[in-house]
Amino acid sequence: MTTTEKIRGLILKVAKGKLSQEALKPEARLSEELGLDSLAQSELLVLAEDSFGIKFTHDEVWTVATIGQMVEVIDSRLAAK
Amino acid sequence: MRQSAGILGTGACLPEQVLTNLELAERFGVTPDWIFERTGIVQRHIAAPEQACSDLAIAAARQAMENAATAPEEIGMVIVATITGDYTTPATAAIVQGVLGIPAVACFDLSAACSGFVYGMIVGSHAISCGFCNKVLVVGSEVLSRFTNQTDRDSAILFGDGAGAVVLGGVPEGYGLLATDAGTCGTEYQAIIIPAGGSRLPPSAETIAAHLHYSHMDGNQVFMFAMRVLGNSTLRTIEKAGLSLDDISLIIPHQANRRIIEAAAGRMELPLSKIVINLEQIGNTSSASIPIALHGVLTDGRIRHGDRLVLTGFGGGVSWGSALIRWHSPGSDQIHKKEKNDDNN
Incomplete structure (x- = not known):
């Protein structure tokens, strides 16, 4: 399973049935387009940390705004391992 | 053998006045549902102007001691977990002791924020287990409304005032x-x-x-x-x-x-x-x-x-x-x- 697919799965889990796969485009903004409030975004980040075995830095928590950006951060972290 | 320590009785005190989501929603230009969706909270209790941390702590402690059938003279230590004590010094625990007529035992506040009550339980249970005393009053008491910026939405929708207390004492091995x-x-x-x-x-x-x-x-x-x-x-x-x-x-x-x-x-x-x-x-x-x-x-x-x-x-x-x-x-x-x-x- 690719990073993008895993992230999409986690977003669907956090959204609790309020989103469909079709909405989860790489450029989709977590807040404005997917409707994830700040708490839901925090939940998503923790689930992603668990899933990929990484820990986001304080700066990353504030800068990750789209699915694509999240995938980019995670892939660069995994590559550096 | 070390004495096992457990809870003998509990008590709680919540101030009468409540602050509802409706009031906060009007203040911040959101809906009551918006607040509930983000917090799970419908209302919080707010201390009256004349009520301080020790007042709530004393009421909760009285109930806990009554439920534990424990007289003031049996208490061997008082721990008040709080970040909103009456004063920087003395400890709120000292005020609680004086009002409740607890003898001249060790009384101190414990500052570990929301973990404070469990920290107090750990310290109190060890005081019993090692034989330092037989019963410990552990209270968690907060008047957070005095330290909450009521014009800051994210804080004001969360915090309320209240106190809870337990009396710890010896229990049979395998319990506590x-x-x-x-x-x-x-x-x-x-x-x-x-x-x-x-x-x-x-x-x-x-x-x-x-x-x-x-x-x-x-x-x-x-x-x-x-x-x-x-x-x-x-x-x-x-x-x-x-x-x-x-x-x-x-x-x-x-x-x-x-x-x-x-x-x-x-x-x-x-x-x-x-x-x-x-x-x-x-x-x-x-x-x-x-x-x-x-x-x-x-x-x-x-x-x-x-x-x-x-x-x-x-x-x-x-x-x-x-x-x-x-x-x-x-x-x-x-x-x-x-x-x-x-x-x-």
């Missing part, structure tokens, strides 16, 4: 506190902070004008910390006791925010049916939230002799603390009183 887990990650100390009023930034006209005497919180950082630590510390404590989640009847977490509790439960596959949540009518009362929730489930008859509970606190520091308790029906028989009432109805 069976395992504990506690820690602090001080590199993240700024996540929840009241910046001014201490020696780092003494109070001044400038600090007050800048609202630095109110609590400040990095909501995302706190959410992520709490979501990780709630489940991790709970499961670690259960493991230390050589038990599994199936052996646990109830988990009583710090009542921070419903979303945090649900997210943490989902992450660790903790069944929500075992998790006590009373946020709706009480809000987040920091160190007081766990003993208030414990008193609630006990008086509702949800705890029976032999049940195993986990109390788990997390918050400023950032800190966490958990305690696994095997319940021993105390001499005060709150449970039996409730059963009798039920039989009569």
